[in-house]
Amino acid sequence: MSWMVVVYVGCEILVAIGAIFGNTLVITAFRRERRLRRRTNYYIVSLAVADLLVGLLGIPCALLAYSGYPKQLHACLFATVMNSQTLARSQCL
Numbered sequence: 001m002s003w004m005v006v007v008y009v010g011c012e013i014l015v016a017i018g019a020i021f022g023n024t025l026v027i028t029a030f031r032r033e034r035r036l037r038r039r040t041n042y043y044i045v046s047l048a049v050a051d052l053l054v055g056l057l058g059i060p061c062a063l064l065a066y067s068g069y070p071k072q073l074h075a076c077l078f079a080t081v082m083n084s085q086t087l088a089r090s091q092c093l
Contacts, residue, residue, distance in 0.1 A: 019054060020055040023051045026044065027048050030045045
C-alpha cells in the first residue's frame with residue numbers, strides 16, 4: 001500500500017465523518033427548533049439529508065469500489081450513482 005492510497009483513504013474517511021456529524025446536527029436542530037421551520041430551511045435540510053446519505057452510503061461504497069472488494073458491487077454502485085445524481089441536482093438548483 002503506497003502512502004498516497006493511505007492519504008486518499010484517510011481523507012475520504014474524514015470527509016465521511018464530517019458529513020455525517022455536520023448534517024446530523026443540521027437535521028437535529030431543524031427537528032428540535034420550531035423557529036427554524038421556514039420554507040428556505042426545508043431546502044437546506046433536504047441538502048443535509050442528501051449529504052448525509054453520501055456520507056453514510058456513497059463514500060463507503062466508493063472506498064469499496066476503489067479497493068476492488070467485493071467483486072459484486074451492484075448495490076454500492078447503485079448507491080454511488082444515485083448519490084452523485086442527487087449531489088449534481090442539488091448543485092444545479
